Amino acid sequence: MMEELKGKRKEIKDITLKILELVKKRLKLAKEIGDIKRKLNLPVEDYNVEAELKREVIDYCNRENLDPQLGLKVLSLLIQESIKLEKENDTFTLSKVIQEAKRLEKEGKEVIHLEVGELDFEPVKEALEGIKEGLRKGLYRYSDAKGDLELRSRLAKEFNQIYSLNLKEDNILITPGGRFALYLTFKSLLKMGEEVIGFEPIYPPYRQICELEGIRFIPIRTELEKGWSPDINLVQKNISKLTRMMIINYPNNPTGKILSRKEMEELIGIAKDWDLFILNDEVYSSFSFKGPFNSLLTFNYDKSIVISSFSKSHSMSGFRVGYIIAKEETIDKMVKLQSLMITCMPPFLQYSALKALEAKTKKFVEEVKRRAEEVSKRLKDLPVRFYEPDGALYIFPEVIKKEFNSDKFVKDMLYKHGVALASGKNFGDYPKNFRLSLCQPIERLLESIDKMKKELE
Amino acid sequence: MMEELKGKRKEIKDITLKILELVKKRLKLAKEIGDIKRKLNLPVEDYNVEAELKREVIDYCNRENLDPQLGLKVLSLLIQESIKLEKENDTFTLSKVIQEAKRLEKEGKEVIHLEVGELDFEPVKEALEGIKEGLRKGLYRYSDAKGDLELRSRLAKEFNQIYSLNLKEDNILITPGGRFALYLTFKSLLKMGEEVIGFEPIYPPYRQICELEGIRFIPIRTELEKGWSPDINLVQKNISKLTRMMIINYPNNPTGKILSRKEMEELIGIAKDWDLFILNDEVYSSFSFKGPFNSLLTFNYDKSIVISSFSKSHSMSGFRVGYIIAKEETIDKMVKLQSLMITCMPPFLQYSALKALEAKTKKFVEEVKRRAEEVSKRLKDLPVRFYEPDGALYIFPEVIKKEFNSDKFVKDMLYKHGVALASGKNFGDYPKNFRLSLCQPIERLLESIDKMKKELE
Structure with missing residues (x-):
C-alpha cells in the first residue's frame, strides 16, 4: 500500500505542474488579448466576456460534479493576475490630499478642509456624558462580541418606531465604526471570485475592500445628466449568476442623491430576481433635506443589509461606533468573524452610543441643509454643473471646460489656494468632477468657492 | 483584428476548462490518498510531503518564468480543498464553554470563571481618569490611522528605557486590541499559500486567522516532559522555502513557559537563517515571576514583530487598546490596512492608554504570582503533572489517568461543579490537559481545585 x-x-505532483503549465499559457494569451484591446482602444476589463466565462466555469463544475466555488476561486486568481499586468493608477488620491494638507499645516499654512466628511460640530453632549456614566457603571470588561444587548434593543426599537418595522436585537451587530461594518459584511458574506455590483461615482473603500479580498467589483456608471439615477438596463446587463450583492449608498457620497421609492423598488426587484444581498450604506440617513428618508429596510426584502454609524448623525466620528442590521442568520456569520478579529467593542463606548440616541440632532441637519443651499447658489457663478443634493454632506460638481483635469485642479486648489478637495477620479471615471464636503462653517465654504472661481477663470 | x-x-475558455478538468482529477487522487492514509493510520496532513510539493511548484515557476506567488496561490487552493474533505472537529471549544457558562448563570447557577484570561482587578485608575481628560481635551475626532503620536512616542521611550533599545514612534502602530494586532500582522505580511510555524500548545486565534486567510499554519509540538521547550530539530525539519513567519508567545498561553535567553537565541538563529519574520505575542510580558522579562526586541533581529496590549498588564481588557512594534516599513504596510479596515482608533482611548502608562502595576504581578504558587501547591494533591509557570496567567495541567478525556472533564466540571475551564484540545493535540486561568481570588481558585480533585477521584 x-x-x-x-x-x-x-501523479498529484505531475498534475499540479501540468495545471501550472496551462496557467502560464493562459497568462500569455491574456497578455496578447490585452495588446489587441489596446490597439482597438477597448477597455482592459470587459465584464461581459468575464461573466460569460464564469458561467461556463459554473456549468462545467455542475456537469462534472466539481464544487463551483472552487472553480470560481481558481478562475478569480487567473483573471486578477491577467488584469494586474495591464493597469496603472496615478490619481491624486484622497489620502494623498489629506497627507499633503497636513504637511502644509505643519509648515504653518492654512488649509480649508473640504476633502473629508467630518462635521465641524461638537459630538452630542449625551455621548460625552454617556462614556463617563458607562465607566462609573464599570462597563470596561470583555463584552458580547455582538454588541451590548441594551444598545441593540434600543436601536431595534428606534428603527421599528421610525419605519414601522419588526426588528429584534438579534438583527443588529455593533461594530467599531461603519468602515469595519463594511469589511465584516464583505468578508463574511462574499467569497473570492464572487461578484458585487456597485454604482459609480462611489465611495472608494467598497472597491478597495473587494480588491483586498479577491471579490470582483463590477462598477455601473451613473450620470449627472440622468440625475445620478441608475440605468436599470445597465444593471440587468451587468448581473450574472456570480453576482451575490448589490451595493447602494443613499443618501449618496459623493453625489448627494437619494433615490425615489420607485427607483428603490426597481433595484430591489432586480435583487430579488437574482437572489442578491442588497446593502445600503445609510450613514447619512439623518441628512435628508427634502422629506423623511426611507430606509432600505422599509422595502421588506429578506436579504437587505443596512450599515450605519453614529459618526455623522451624532457628530461622533472619533468614537468609532457603527452597526449592521440584517436577518439573524446573516448577523450570526458576522459575529463569528468580529469575535475572531477584535474580540469585542469597548462596552462604555456602546453605552455612550445608547445615551447619544436620546440627543436631538435636528439642528445638525438644518445647518447642513442651509449650507447645501447657500453653496449651490454660489456655485452657479462658476463654470460647473451639479446635482443639488437631496441629502448627505457633499456636492459633486462637474467642470464645463475643455482640457479640465480634476487631479490637476485639486492640486492647484490645495497648493495655490489652501483649499483641500477630493478629485472625481477617486470615485470612478469622473475626471471632470470634484467633491466638496459641507463640513465647514458657511463663510469658509463660500470663501472656498470664490477661490475655485478664481482658479477656473 | x-x-x-x-x-x-x-482559446482562453478552452484552457480554463482544461485546468478545471485537471483540478478534478487532482481532487480524486487526493481522496484516494486520504483513504490509503486512513488504512495505514497516517495523519491527514503531511507537512513534509506538502513542503516538497511546494518546493517543486516554486522551482517550476522560476524555471518557466511564472510568478511563484501565483503558483503557490493555486496550489494552496487545491491543498485546502483536499484537506477539507477529510477533517472534522468536535472539541468542546472554549467559545462553547463561555456560551454555556453564560446560559447557566442566566438560569441562576453560580459559575467560577477559570476559562478566560481576564483579570478580576479594576482597571488602573489612571486609565479611567485618562478617558475623561481626553474627552475634556476634545480628543474625539478622526485621528491618525497609525495611532496618536504622543502615545507612540511614549511607548517607544518606555521600551527604550526598559530594554535599552532605539525605537522611534514610527516603529509603533496602535490597534483596537491585541487580537486585531494579530490579524493585521498576518493579513498585511502573509499571502495565501505561504506558511507560518507555531508551537503547540497554542492560543487558538493564530491558527484560526491563518485558516481564514488561506495561510498554512504548521504546528510544532512541544511537550511537558521537555519543560515545553521547542525541539530545535523539529523546528528545522518543518521550515521550508515557503515559511515566512515564526510565531512565538512567551510568557506563554497556556503553559506559563518563558524561554531562556539561549533558547530564544536558537529560535532567532533559525529565523535569521531562513529570513523569517518572528512574531512574539508579549501581552503577558509584565507577568514574569522569576526575574525581569526579556523582550524579543532585545535580540536585535531586524524582522522581529512584537504584539502587546493594555488588556492584561493594566487590567484594561474592555478598553481594546493594543499595539505592534516592528521596523518602519513593516508598520507602514499595516497602517494602510488598518486605515482601510477601521479608519482610526478613538483618540480619547489612546489618551487613556497614555495615562495608564504612569500607573504602578506591580501589585497585579505580585498577586498573580502568589496565586500561581498557591494553586501549584494545591494541585500537587491531584493526579496531575504540570509546569510551574514562569509567567502569564495560566496553568496547563496534564491528568495522569487512563481513559481521561479533557473535553469530558471540562463538561463535567462545568455542569456538575460550576467551574469553567478550557479543554487542552483547544490548544492542539492535548487531550489529557486542561487550562485554568489565575484570574479569580485565591479562595475561589483553591475551591475550584478541590472540586477538580473530587471529580478526578
Whole structure:
C-alpha cells in the first residue's frame, strides 16, 4: 500500500505542474488579448466576456460534479493576475490630499478642509456624558462580541418606531465604526471570485475592500445628466449568476442623491430576481433635506443589509461606533468573524452610543441643509454643473471646460489656494468632477468657492 | 483584428476548462490518498510531503518564468480543498464553554470563571481618569490611522528605557486590541499559500486567522516532559522555502513557559537563517515571576514583530487598546490596512492608554504570582503533572489517568461543579490537559481545585 501511496503522490505532483503549465499559457494569451484591446482602444476589463466565462466555469463544475466555488476561486486568481499586468493608477488620491494638507499645516499654512466628511460640530453632549456614566457603571470588561444587548434593543426599537418595522436585537451587530461594518459584511458574506455590483461615482473603500479580498467589483456608471439615477438596463446587463450583492449608498457620497421609492423598488426587484444581498450604506440617513428618508429596510426584502454609524448623525466620528442590521442568520456569520478579529467593542463606548440616541440632532441637519443651499447658489457663478443634493454632506460638481483635469485642479486648489478637495477620479471615471464636503462653517465654504472661481477663470 | 480577439478568447475558455478538468482529477487522487492514509493510520496532513510539493511548484515557476506567488496561490487552493474533505472537529471549544457558562448563570447557577484570561482587578485608575481628560481635551475626532503620536512616542521611550533599545514612534502602530494586532500582522505580511510555524500548545486565534486567510499554519509540538521547550530539530525539519513567519508567545498561553535567553537565541538563529519574520505575542510580558522579562526586541533581529496590549498588564481588557512594534516599513504596510479596515482608533482611548502608562502595576504581578504558587501547591494533591509557570496567567495541567478525556472533564466540571475551564484540545493535540486561568481570588481558585480533585477521584 505504501508503494501505491507513493505512486499517487507522484501523479498529484505531475498534475499540479501540468495545471501550472496551462496557467502560464493562459497568462500569455491574456497578455496578447490585452495588446489587441489596446490597439482597438477597448477597455482592459470587459465584464461581459468575464461573466460569460464564469458561467461556463459554473456549468462545467455542475456537469462534472466539481464544487463551483472552487472553480470560481481558481478562475478569480487567473483573471486578477491577467488584469494586474495591464493597469496603472496615478490619481491624486484622497489620502494623498489629506497627507499633503497636513504637511502644509505643519509648515504653518492654512488649509480649508473640504476633502473629508467630518462635521465641524461638537459630538452630542449625551455621548460625552454617556462614556463617563458607562465607566462609573464599570462597563470596561470583555463584552458580547455582538454588541451590548441594551444598545441593540434600543436601536431595534428606534428603527421599528421610525419605519414601522419588526426588528429584534438579534438583527443588529455593533461594530467599531461603519468602515469595519463594511469589511465584516464583505468578508463574511462574499467569497473570492464572487461578484458585487456597485454604482459609480462611489465611495472608494467598497472597491478597495473587494480588491483586498479577491471579490470582483463590477462598477455601473451613473450620470449627472440622468440625475445620478441608475440605468436599470445597465444593471440587468451587468448581473450574472456570480453576482451575490448589490451595493447602494443613499443618501449618496459623493453625489448627494437619494433615490425615489420607485427607483428603490426597481433595484430591489432586480435583487430579488437574482437572489442578491442588497446593502445600503445609510450613514447619512439623518441628512435628508427634502422629506423623511426611507430606509432600505422599509422595502421588506429578506436579504437587505443596512450599515450605519453614529459618526455623522451624532457628530461622533472619533468614537468609532457603527452597526449592521440584517436577518439573524446573516448577523450570526458576522459575529463569528468580529469575535475572531477584535474580540469585542469597548462596552462604555456602546453605552455612550445608547445615551447619544436620546440627543436631538435636528439642528445638525438644518445647518447642513442651509449650507447645501447657500453653496449651490454660489456655485452657479462658476463654470460647473451639479446635482443639488437631496441629502448627505457633499456636492459633486462637474467642470464645463475643455482640457479640465480634476487631479490637476485639486492640486492647484490645495497648493495655490489652501483649499483641500477630493478629485472625481477617486470615485470612478469622473475626471471632470470634484467633491466638496459641507463640513465647514458657511463663510469658509463660500470663501472656498470664490477661490475655485478664481482658479477656473 | 476582431476575429483574432475572438479566437484568442475561445482559446482562453478552452484552457480554463482544461485546468478545471485537471483540478478534478487532482481532487480524486487526493481522496484516494486520504483513504490509503486512513488504512495505514497516517495523519491527514503531511507537512513534509506538502513542503516538497511546494518546493517543486516554486522551482517550476522560476524555471518557466511564472510568478511563484501565483503558483503557490493555486496550489494552496487545491491543498485546502483536499484537506477539507477529510477533517472534522468536535472539541468542546472554549467559545462553547463561555456560551454555556453564560446560559447557566442566566438560569441562576453560580459559575467560577477559570476559562478566560481576564483579570478580576479594576482597571488602573489612571486609565479611567485618562478617558475623561481626553474627552475634556476634545480628543474625539478622526485621528491618525497609525495611532496618536504622543502615545507612540511614549511607548517607544518606555521600551527604550526598559530594554535599552532605539525605537522611534514610527516603529509603533496602535490597534483596537491585541487580537486585531494579530490579524493585521498576518493579513498585511502573509499571502495565501505561504506558511507560518507555531508551537503547540497554542492560543487558538493564530491558527484560526491563518485558516481564514488561506495561510498554512504548521504546528510544532512541544511537550511537558521537555519543560515545553521547542525541539530545535523539529523546528528545522518543518521550515521550508515557503515559511515566512515564526510565531512565538512567551510568557506563554497556556503553559506559563518563558524561554531562556539561549533558547530564544536558537529560535532567532533559525529565523535569521531562513529570513523569517518572528512574531512574539508579549501581552503577558509584565507577568514574569522569576526575574525581569526579556523582550524579543532585545535580540536585535531586524524582522522581529512584537504584539502587546493594555488588556492584561493594566487590567484594561474592555478598553481594546493594543499595539505592534516592528521596523518602519513593516508598520507602514499595516497602517494602510488598518486605515482601510477601521479608519482610526478613538483618540480619547489612546489618551487613556497614555495615562495608564504612569500607573504602578506591580501589585497585579505580585498577586498573580502568589496565586500561581498557591494553586501549584494545591494541585500537587491531584493526579496531575504540570509546569510551574514562569509567567502569564495560566496553568496547563496534564491528568495522569487512563481513559481521561479533557473535553469530558471540562463538561463535567462545568455542569456538575460550576467551574469553567478550557479543554487542552483547544490548544492542539492535548487531550489529557486542561487550562485554568489565575484570574479569580485565591479562595475561589483553591475551591475550584478541590472540586477538580473530587471529580478526578
